[in-house]
Amino acid sequence: GTQIKDVVIKPDAPNTLLLDKHADYIAAYGSKKDDYEYTLSEYLRMSGIYWGLTVMDLMGQLHRMNREEIIDFIKSCQHDCGGFSASIGHDPHLLYTLSAVQILTLYDNVKAIDVDKVVDYVRGLQQEDGSFAGDKWGEIDTRFSFCAVATLALLGRLDAVDVDKAVEFVLSCMNFDGGFGCRPGSESHAGQIYCCTGFLSVTGQLHQVNADLLGWWLCERQLPSGGLNGRPEKLPDVCYSWWVLAALKIIGRIHWIDKAKLRTFILSCQDEETGGFADRPGDMVDPFHTLFGVAGLSLLGDEQIKPVNPVFCMPEDVLQRIGLQPDLLKTVEQTQLISQYLHLESVIYSV
Amino acid sequence: MHGRVKVKSTAQQEEEKRKEREKKLKVYLTVRDAIFKKRGNGELDDEALQLTQQLLSSNPDFATLWNYRREILLHLETIKEEEETQKLYEAELLFIESCLKMNPKSYGSWHHRGWVSSRLPRPDWTRELSLCDRCLSLDDRNFHCWDYRRLVVKASGVPVDQELQFTDRLIGSNFSNYSSWHYRSTLLPLLHPESGSEPASPCRKHTNTHTSPTASPQTHSHRVCEEQLLKEYELVQNAFFTDPNDQSAWFYYRWLLGRAEREELISCVYASREGERVAVAFSKPVNALAEGLMLVLDGQQQQVEWRSAHPRFRHSPVWLCELPPGSISDINNEHNLTVHWTEKHTHRDCALYTGRLESWCRDSATDQELFRSELSVEKTSVLQSELQSCTQLLELEPQNKWCVLTIILLMRALDPLGHEKETLAHFQTLKEVDPMRSSYYSDLCSKFMIENTILKMEYAEVRVFSLSDKNLSTLCHLDQLLLVTHINLSSNQLVTLPPQFSMLHCLEVLEADDNVIENLEGLYHLPKLEEVSLKNNQISKLSDLEPLASCPKLTRLDLRGNPVTKTANIQAELSQLLPSVTDLLL
Numbered sequence A: 001g002t003q004i005k006d007v008v009i010k011p012d013a014p015n016t017l018l019l020d021k022h023a024d025y026i027a028a029y030g031s032k033k034d035d036y037e038y039t040l041s042e043y044l045r046m047s048g049i050y051w052g053l054t055v056m057d058l059m060g061q062l063h064r065m066n067r068e069e070i071i072d073f074i075k076s077c078q079h080d081c082g083g084f085s086a087s088i089g090h091d092p093h094l095l096y097t098l099s100a101v102q103i104l105t106l107y108d109n110v111k112a113i114d115v116d117k118v119v120d121y122v123r124g125l126q127q128e129d130g131s132f133a134g135d136k137w138g139e140i141d142t143r144f145s146f147c148a149v150a151t152l153a154l155l156g157r158l159d160a161v162d163v164d165k166a167v168e169f170v171l172s173c174m175n176f177d178g179g180f181g182c183r184p185g186s187e188s189h190a191g192q193i194y195c196c197t198g199f200l201s202v203t204g205q206l207h208q209v210n211a212d213l214l215g216w217w218l219c220e221r222q223l224p225s226g227g228l229n230g231r232p233e234k235l236p237d238v239c240y241s242w243w244v245l246a247a248l249k250i251i252g253r254i255h256w257i258d259k260a261k262l263r264t265f266i267l268s269c270q271d272e273e274t275g276g277f278a279d280r281p282g283d284m285v286d287p288f289h290t291l292f293g294v295a296g297l298s299l300l301g302d303e304q305i306k307p308v309n310p311v312f313c314m315p316e317d318v319l320q321r322i323g324l325q326p327d328l329l330k331t332v333e334q335t336q337l338i339s340q341y342l343h344l345e346s347v348i349y350s351v
Numbered sequence B: 001m002h003g004r005v006k007v008k009s010t011a012q013q014e015e016e017k018r019k020e021r022e023k024k025l026k027v028y029l030t031v032r033d034a035i036f037k038k039r040g041n042g043e044l045d046d047e048a049l050q051l052t053q054q055l056l057s058s059n060p061d062f063a064t065l066w067n068y069r070r071e072i073l074l075h076l077e078t079i080k081e082e083e084e085t086q087k088l089y090e091a092e093l094l095f096i097e098s099c100l101k102m103n104p105k106s107y108g109s110w111h112h113r114g115w116v117s118s119r120l121p122r123p124d125w126t127r128e129l130s131l132c133d134r135c136l137s138l139d140d141r142n143f144h145c146w147d148y149r150r151l152v153v154k155a156s157g158v159p160v161d162q163e164l165q166f167t168d169r170l171i172g173s174n175f176s177n178y179s180s181w182h183y184r185s186t187l188l189p190l191l192h193p194e195s196g197s198e199p200a201s202p203c204r205k206h207t208n209t210h211t212s213p214t215a216s217p218q219t220h221s222h223r224v225c226e227e228q229l230l231k232e233y234e235l236v237q238n239a240f241f242t243d244p245n246d247q248s249a250w251f252y253y254r255w256l257l258g259r260a261e262r263e264e265l266i267s268c269v270y271a272s273r274e275g276e277r278v279a280v281a282f283s284k285p286v287n288a289l290a291e292g293l294m295l296v297l298d299g300q301q302q303q304v305e306w307r308s309a310h311p312r313f314r315h316s317p318v319w320l321c322e323l324p325p326g327s328i329s330d331i332n333n334e335h336n337l338t339v340h341w342t343e344k345h346t347h348r349d350c351a352l353y354t355g356r357l358e359s360w361c362r363d364s365a366t367d368q369e370l371f372r373s374e375l376s377v378e379k380t381s382v383l384q385s386e387l388q389s390c391t392q393l394l395e396l397e398p399q400n401k402w403c404v405l406t407i408i409l410l411m412r413a414l415d416p417l418g419h420e421k422e423t424l425a426h427f428q429t430l431k432e433v434d435p436m437r438s439s440y441y442s443d444l445c446s447k448f449m450i451e452n453t454i455l456k457m458e459y460a461e462v463r464v465f466s467l468s469d470k471n472l473s474t475l476c477h478l479d480q481l482l483l484v485t486h487i488n489l490s491s492n493q494l495v496t497l498p499p500q501f502s503m504l505h506c507l508e509v510l511e512a513d514d515n516v517i518e519n520l521e522g523l524y525h526l527p528k529l530e531e532v533s534l535k536n537n538q539i540s541k542l543s544d545l546e547p548l549a550s551c552p553k554l555t556r557l558d559l560r561g562n563p564v565t566k567t568a569n570i571q572a573e574l575s576q577l578l579p580s581v582t583d584l585l586l
């Protein structure tokens, strides 16, 4: 028979949330600018900053980051076409345009940039069939559909594109299992499912999802270790745990997984020495998995962390400030069960 | 960022690594800056190709460098002969191949390969397809490669049946291959469409048709013809008998067993003289405000304002409106109503006879076999034999949750009411063997119990829905209960009466004692609701009861055994909030 691919959580793995260490890790990360690894990741710097700032804000530590320096950096990354690049010298792309707008929203300073030009840039990337190209070179992906509508929604300008056509394209990427892939015909993947359910939430079209079927596929991502994988027969990973969990939250079925076990898995991916989260227990940490680890714990109801919005992966208070409340499918609000599980957890960890 | 194991090292090792990284950094920065400088100067030459190649070999995610290469290639195309251009692009393909060998999962490399293929004066699609074969033989789940394969197939017109044979081969060598099963789900409806769909010759090539070869098997009700379906059952059975714990085949099987999308239609029109209200139910959620919904009364089009059952829903299966005062209130007059759904070219009539206070016209769940499998009735023998096979497998693998769940689904497709007891026992097994997903199983079981109760209610031709003491954890199909007047949900595990509950437009009496209800959001504008019993629930705040204030006829309310009854001054507060209630039990 098939051996289930999974990890084993060692008995000495971390089992409490090391918030201070994570904040120190992120605060120090940006100061290693001469580091080889840091320089190599320049091509995604804008998203890197978004990951770092968001996790700091979720931990109530945003003030430790250099606001002025970051806003200046963002401004210097806006191009004549209106789009943003990951870093200076790089080309603009929807991925980094969304990250830039998310960062400025965190800092309540969208006015620092030319918003109309951003809107023009996003609009210009929509194709005949409703899809979005990531940049002028024409790569099509439902990730970019999400980036486009999320960027516009944060700017309050969703009406700038043909939303009906955009929805039609995303729905044409729906699969036999209720999930979504990159393009029509592509296999379902938790990351794309997050993007597509997020997209349908922002555009008010969640009723088009087959939530029971998709929810089943998503909850089957949970492995005996408690961690979630992104596709059948893959290893669990902290970032996939976030994408699956956020998608389940969006379609109103987060109670279909075992929350206590997932929490145990996420906590075990912390590095007790350096702070930060890795993809799996014992691997190297990075800001990407640190954000998704902390955001995942927030969705699971950890009260030491600010509530996170599952669609934008930003603190709820930030979205409330700009009056943005994306739809979530509403089913059973299992507050009862959550409190039971928190109780259970305190029993486990006091041993 | 993925799969890098943390290794402990000594201080000396650390120092050596630091020095090495410093050296690498210097080289990297020198090359990067040289590239940026050349690009800034608009230089589009071979040297730039060399430099970008140096960095991309180890860092293919540096997207800007691929962009620069494309600019250079486009420029060189304009100054070279076709033969030279062909060579240039072939060299580019070789370079990309070496990048893919280092990193087979880089978005940038795959996208660039597709771009180069589209620029090649004489593309060699056979070579591209064999590259996909090789790549998939190393990792049969690489979705980048699968997507590139689909691009090649589309561009070069590989026949659909040839691709289906390719999945036969992959599945034959290893059943546990979700990507292949997925690919089959997109190919089968093209090759063997359900009768009634447009015909397609088995060897149709994609190049000379403009139909999308990848239409979604979910949204476009692209279903498979029955003959092929039977063959697929056999293939899947081979798979799960060989490896009963492999989820891929089971997911695929559940899709095969599924039913087609319901037709978009008006399933019910209800009219009431009292309040002169009309309620319309659709087969799926719609936004009536955008769908051109038109109401005709006795041949006259009416100006009405449609609203969904609850303000939370922009899309809803139930929509309501009020007719102008005096339109249908006189019980001595007969009226004919027609609701037109212009966008879908469909309509439904409803006659309101003299002496009748209300009237409706509808398709019932039993008429539509709503909750049954789509397989035609004469093939139930097939489902029966599927069920037998699964039952055999379960004897060998009594703990196999996939098998148990599939048995439940087959039983529902065959005879949901006849198998109810066994189904419940199987759900119990599922919760025991797979406790991590027990909430999923509870919700699914609740859904099936609700479906069964709807069927029973409709066979009995009553408007009473009774489902007490059945471990219900969630409510669904509430749009099917538009005509229900009495509902009993007592002794379940319900936490909320969700907004969808407001679709029970005819509801007069609600019993929901002994649950854990803390939220009454769905008790919203129910015009006929008179009695509500919510004994022994978890309603804790006065504000939780606010939705009830929108139900004008509410006279009896039983809240005994709820935390809210301990609120100071509760009696006075409630009489202010709910003045129509004369019979209050606290």
Ligand SMILES: [Zn+2]
Pocket (backbone or CB within 6 Å): A237, A238, A239, A240, A279, A289, B002
């Ligand atoms: Zn990851």
